[in-house]
Amino acid sequence: xQSPHEMFFSAEPLDRLxxxxxxxxWIRTRQKDPRTVYLLFHKLSPxxxxxxxxxxxxxxxxxxxxxxxxxxxxxxxxxxxxxxTFVQMCxxxxxxxxxxxxxxxxxxxxxxxxxxxxxxxxxxxxxxAQSRSVLAWHARYSFCxxxxxxxxxxxxxxKRSCENTTCxxxxxxxxTCYPRVDPVVIMLVLHxxxxxxxxxxxxxxxxxxxxxxxxxxxxxxxxxAAVRREVQEESGVLVDPVWYVCSQPWxxxxxLMIGCLTIAVTTEITVDQDExxxxxxxxxxxxxxxxxxGSRAAFVVPPRQTIAHxxxxxxxxxxxxx
Amino acid sequence: xQSPHEMFFSAEPLDRLxxxxxxxxWIRTRQKDPRTVYLLFHKLSPxxxxxxxxxxxxxxxxxxxxxxxxxxxxxxxxxxxxxxTFVQMCxxxxxxxxxxxxxxxxxxxxxxxxxxxxxxxxxxxxxxAQSRSVLAWHARYSFCxxxxxxxxxxxxxxKRSCENTTCxxxxxxxxTCYPRVDPVVIMLVLHxxxxxxxxxxxxxxxxxxxxxxxxxxxxxxxxxAAVRREVQEESGVLVDPVWYVCSQPWxxxxxLMIGCLTIAVTTEITVDQDExxxxxxxxxxxxxxxxxxGSRAAFVVPPRQTIAHxxxxxxxxxxxxx
Ligand SMILES: Nc1ncnc2c1ncn2[C@@H]1O[C@H](COP(=O)(O)O)[C@@H](O)[C@H]1O
Ligand SMILES: Nc1ncnc2c1ncn2[C@@H]1O[C@H](COP(=O)(O)O)[C@@H](O)[C@H]1O
Ligand SMILES: [Mg+2]
Ligand SMILES: [Mg+2]
Ligand SMILES: [Mg+2]
Ligand SMILES: [Mg+2]
Ligand SMILES: [Mg+2]
Ligand SMILES: [Mg+2]
Ligand SMILES: [Zn+2]
Ligand SMILES: [Zn+2]
Numbered sequence: 001x002q003s004p005h006e007m008f009f010s011a012e013p014l015d016r017l018x019x020x021x022x023x024x025x026w027i028r029t030r031q032k033d034p035r036t037v038y039l040l041f042h043k044l045s046p047x048x049x050x051x052x053x054x055x056x057x058x059x060x061x062x063x064x065x066x067x068x069x070x071x072x073x074x075x076x077x078x079x080x081x082x083x084x085t086f087v088q089m090c091x092x093x094x095x096x097x098x099x100x101x102x103x104x105x106x107x108x109x110x111x112x113x114x115x116x117x118x119x120x121x122x123x124x125x126x127x128x129a130q131s132r133s134v135l136a137w138h139a140r141y142s143f144c145x146x147x148x149x150x151x152x153x154x155x156x157x158x159k160r161s162c163e164n165t166t167c168x169x170x171x172x173x174x175x176t177c178y179p180r181v182d183p184v185v186i187m188l189v190l191h192x193x194x195x196x197x198x199x200x201x202x203x204x205x206x207x208x209x210x211x212x213x214x215x216x217x218x219x220x221x222x223x224x225a226a227v228r229r230e231v232q233e234e235s236g237v238l239v240d241p242v243w244y245v246c247s248q249p250w251x252x253x254x255x256l257m258i259g260c261l262t263i264a265v266t267t268e269i270t271v272d273q274d275e276x277x278x279x280x281x282x283x284x285x286x287x288x289x290x291x292x293x294g295s296r297a298a299f300v301v302p303p304r305q306t307i308a309h310x311x312x313x314x315x316x317x318x319x320x321x322x
Numbered sequence: 323x324q325s326p327h328e329m330f331f332s333a334e335p336l337d338r339l340x341x342x343x344x345x346x347x348w349i350r351t352r353q354k355d356p357r358t359v360y361l362l363f364h365k366l367s368p369x370x371x372x373x374x375x376x377x378x379x380x381x382x383x384x385x386x387x388x389x390x391x392x393x394x395x396x397x398x399x400x401x402x403x404x405x406x407t408f409v410q411m412c413x414x415x416x417x418x419x420x421x422x423x424x425x426x427x428x429x430x431x432x433x434x435x436x437x438x439x440x441x442x443x444x445x446x447x448x449x450x451a452q453s454r455s456v457l458a459w460h461a462r463y464s465f466c467x468x469x470x471x472x473x474x475x476x477x478x479x480x481k482r483s484c485e486n487t488t489c490x491x492x493x494x495x496x497x498t499c500y501p502r503v504d505p506v507v508i509m510l511v512l513h514x515x516x517x518x519x520x521x522x523x524x525x526x527x528x529x530x531x532x533x534x535x536x537x538x539x540x541x542x543x544x545x546x547a548a549v550r551r552e553v554q555e556e557s558g559v560l561v562d563p564v565w566y567v568c569s570q571p572w573x574x575x576x577x578l579m580i581g582c583l584t585i586a587v588t589t590e591i592t593v594d595q596d597e598x599x600x601x602x603x604x605x606x607x608x609x610x611x612x613x614x615x616g617s618r619a620a621f622v623v624p625p626r627q628t629i630a631h632x633x634x635x636x637x638x639x640x641x642x643x644x
Contacts, residue, residue, distance in 0.1 A: 010544040018540075018555060019594070130542030137541065140491070140498050141467040148465035148472070158540075169462070175504050175575070176462050179541045182497050183505040183578050218340075218480075219459065219501045219576050220452030222332040223569040233340060244566035247545040253497070254541050256505050258580075272341070 007248040008118070008305035011126030021155035039127070041135055042095050044253070045109045045116075046128050114252060118305045125305075129251040134158065136253030137179040144169055145176050180254055185226045186214035187260040188311040189239055191267060191281055197315065198235060198264065199299070200271065200279035209300040210280065212308040214257070227260050235279045236270030239263060245314055248307040259307045261315065288316050326636050329570040330440070330627035333448030343477035361449070363457055364417050366575070367431045367438075368450050436574060440627045447627075451573040456480065458575030459501040466491055467498050502576060507548045508536035509582040510633040511561055513589060513603055519637065520557060520586065521621070522593065522601035531622040532602065534630040536579070549582050557601045558592030561585060567636055570629040581629045583637065610638050 020026050040047040095109050110116030113132075120128060134157055141160060144151045149164035159177050162169045169176050189198035189212075199210035215230030217223065224242040231239050239262040248257040271279045282290075286298035291312060293301075302308040342348050362369040417431050432438030435454075442450060456479055463482060466473045471486035481499050484491045491498050511520035511534075521532035537552030539545065546564040553561045561584040570579040593601045604612075608620035613634060615623075624630040 007544060009542070010547060012543070012547050012551075016540065016551060018551075126542070130540075133541030140496060143465065143467050143470035145463040145465050145467040145498075148470040150470070174462060175502060176467075178538065180497060180502060181505055181539055181541055181543075183503055216500070217503055217578055218338065218452075219455030219503055220331070220448070220571045220573060221334070221503075222329060222571055222578070223580070225332060225334050229334075229338060249542045249544055251542060256539055256544070258545070 006122070007246060007307060007310060008122065009125050009129040009249050009251060010247075011122045013123040013126055016130075018158070021158050027156055039131060040098065041131065042098055042109050044132055044136055044139065045113050046131070047098065047107055047109055117251070118303055129249045132251040133181070133249070133254035134179050136251070140253075141180070146174070151177075181256050182254060183217040183223075183256045183258060184214055184250070185217055185223060185230060185260060186212050186257050186307055186311070187227045187231065187239075187242070187262050188212050188308075188315055189231055189235070189237060190261065190263045190315070192264055194263070195284050196281040197284070197287065197312075198231075198237060198269070198279060199282055200234060200276045202275065203277050205277075206300060209302065210278075210282070211302045211306070212311055213276075213279070214308075217258075223258055223260065227262055231262065231264075234272050234276050236266075236268060237264050238266045240265055245311060246307065248310075250307075257307045259311050261311065284316060287312055288318065291316065291318055326568050326632040328444075329568060329629060329632060330444065331447050331451040331571050331573060332569075333444045335445040335448055338452075340480070343480050349478055361453060362420065363453065364420055364431050366454055366458055366461070367435050368453070369420065369429055369431055439573070440625055451571045454573040455503070455571070455576035456501050458573070462575075463502070468496070473499075503578050504576060505539040505545075505578045505580060506536055506572070507539055507545060507552060507582060508534050508579050508629055508633070509549045509553060509561075509564070509584050510534050510630075510637055511553055511557070511559060512583065512585045512637070514586055516585070517606050518603040519606070519609065519634075520553075520559060520591070520601060521604055522556060522598045524597065525599050527599075528622060531624065532600075532604070533624045533628075534633055535598075535601070536630075539580075545580055545582065549584055553584065553586075556594045556598050558588075558590060559586050560588045562587055567633060568629065570632075572629075579629045581633050583633070606638060609634055610640065613638065613640055 099107055099109075117125065117128060117132075138153065138157070138160070142151060143149065144160075144162035144164065144167060146169040147162060147164050147167040149162050149167060151160040151162050153159075154161050158179060161177060191197065198213070200213050201210045205211070213231055213234050215226065215234065217226040218229075221229070223244065227242045228239055231237055242260050242262045245259045245261055247259060249255070250257050267281070269279050269281075271277075282298060287301075289296040290298050290301050291309075301312060304310075421429055421431075439447065439450060439454075460475065460479070460482070464473060465471065466482075466484035466486065466489060468491040469484060469486050469489040471484050471489060473482040473484050475481075476483050480501060483499060513519065520535070522535050523532050527533070535553055535556050537548065537556065539548040540551075543551070545566065549564045550561055553559055564582050564584045567581045567583055569581060571577070572579050589603070591601050591603075593599075604620060609623075611618040612620050612623050613631075623634060626632075
C-alpha cells in the first residue's frame, strides 16, 4: 500500500519565506499591516476563539486576532508569510490577564495541549506545530549554551545570537543559533510470520492503549541503526531490515517522527522496565478489530492524528477514511 | 534498485549499552580496566597512530591508546562498550604537548578533519562519528541554555545537567540535557523526463564539483515538506512526490542526513545566490561518465563517502563496488 502522506501537524498552509527573515524593514512593515494576524500563545498553548467550533486559519480562524497595539508586552514574535502575515507570540503573563485584554470574549486556552492540539483542523495544526516548536525553543534556549551569556532573537524568530561579542559562537556557523529539531524513530515491528506486530505500552498511556516503540536518534546513528537499537533496548527483540514509511513533525516540543516498518528476527520479549510497562505481539486481526473499534477491539489504538496510528493502518491496509 | 545501506560513518562496531550509562560504579571500573582503550581528540580531531596506515579499531587501531594515568588533564570522557571499553576524551591542550605525552611516537592529528576523516576505515569512521558528535556537543553546550548556569556531564557523557538546582530544566524531561542531532534533507531532483537530474555547487566546493541540494529540516516540517521547500529555495524548482532512499550520520558536527529522490514538476532554475553559485541539469549519461571518472567526466562528483555520491549511484544503478 501507499505511504500515508497527509499526516496531522504536517500541513504547510503558509510559505515560510525564509529569504525575508533577515529583512528588518520588511518585517516591521508587515507587523504594522492591518491584515497581519497575531496568534497568541500562553506557555506554548495557543489562544483560541469561538468556543468549541473550529474554522480555517485566517480571518475565520478560531485563533485570537490581536491588534499591533497589543504586542508590546509580548516576546519572540515569529513570522510566517503569505499575503497575510502571521505573527506568533508567546507570553508568560497570567492567562486571565491575557483573556481580559482580548476583545473577543469567546477566547480560551486549551487546558491540556497534548490532548487539545489534536482537535485543531489540519491547517491550524500545521501552523501551530511550526509556531509551538519555535516558541518552545525560545523558551528553553534564551541563553547562549557556549558561554552562558544572554542571546537575542534575530531573523524573525528563526535565529538567536549571543550578545557577548567575544563568544566563539560568532566564529563560523553553529547549531546553537538555530531552532532545534529532535529526530525520533517510531517503528512497527512485524513478527517473522508477518501476521503479528509488536506494540508496547508506557505507564503514562491511557488504560488499555498500546502503541509502536519509538526513541530518539543518537549522535552518529543512521535511521536504520536507531530502529534496531531502540527496538532491542525496549523489547529485547532483534530486527532487520528497516523500511522508511513516512514522517511527521510532533510539536511536543519539536520532534521529527520518522516512521518505519521492520521485521523481527527474534520473538522473545524482554521489556526495558524503566520505559515500557508491557510489550506484546498482536495479530493482524486484533489490530484491524482495534482500529475499527467497538466490542471486538483487543486494545486501545493511539489517536488517528499520530504516526503510530497511521503505521498500523498502513500495515493492515485500512485506509484513513475508514 | 535497492537502497545503498552501508553508508560511511554509519557502522556501529560497538554496542552503545545505554542502560549502563547511569551506573557510576560500572563506569569507574571500566575506566580502570587495562583493556580499556582511550581515544584522544584534540578540538574534535582524533589522534591517530601508525602514520598513514589504517587498521581496525581495537588493539590494532590506528587510534592512540592512552593509559588511565594520562587522563586526568582531559575532560568529557564518553564511553561506548563491548568487552573492551572505549573512552573518548577531548582536550584543548596544545597539540604538540599531547603528542609529546603520547608513548607512541608515530602519532599525529589530522590537519583537516572534513577531508581526513573520510580516510578512516568503515569501523573507525562509525566510532569517530559517534564520538565526534557527542564531543562537539559538549564543546558548544557546556552552559545551560535555559538559565545560563554551568552544566555538568552525566550518564557517561550522554547527558548534561544544570548545576543550578532551581533551574526549570530540572522539572520534567527537556532536550536541553541531551546531545543534539540536526536532521537535514539531501535530495536528488530528477527532471520530469527522468533522464536528467539537478545538481548545484556552493562557492566553497572544490573546482568543478556539483552535488545534491540539501538543507536543514525546520521545526514543524516533515521530511517531504522540507525537501519541497529547500529545493524551491535553492533552485526555484517545484518538486513532488518525494521518496526516502537512505540516511547517514554526518559528524560535522552532528547532522542526520536524510537522503531522498524527488521529481521536478517545473524545470526553470533560479538559484539562491546566497547559498548556491550555480545549479544545472545533468543527463544520466553525464552522471555515469562523471562517476566512472576520467576524461569523459562532465563534473567532479562528491566523494564516495558522502550520501550525495550514493544517491547519484543509486539513481544511475551503478553499484558501489564499481
Ligand atoms: N532530545 C531528547 N529529548 C528528550 N529526551 C531525550 C532526548 N534524547 C534522549 N532522551 C532520553 O530518552 C528518554 C526517552 O527514551 P527514548 O524515546 O526511547 O529514546 C528520555 O526520558 C530521555 O532520558
Ligand atoms: N542546525 C543548524 N546548523 C547550522 N546552520 C543552520 C541550522 N539550521 C539552520 N541553519 C542555517 O541554514 C544555513 C544552511 O542552509 P541549508 O543547509 O540549505 O538549510 C546555514 O548557513 C544557517 O544559516
Ligand atoms: Mg522509547
Ligand atoms: Mg533512547
Ligand atoms: Mg528507548
Ligand atoms: Mg542547502
Ligand atoms: Mg535551510
Ligand atoms: Mg537551503
Ligand atoms: Zn555566547
Ligand atoms: Zn539551568
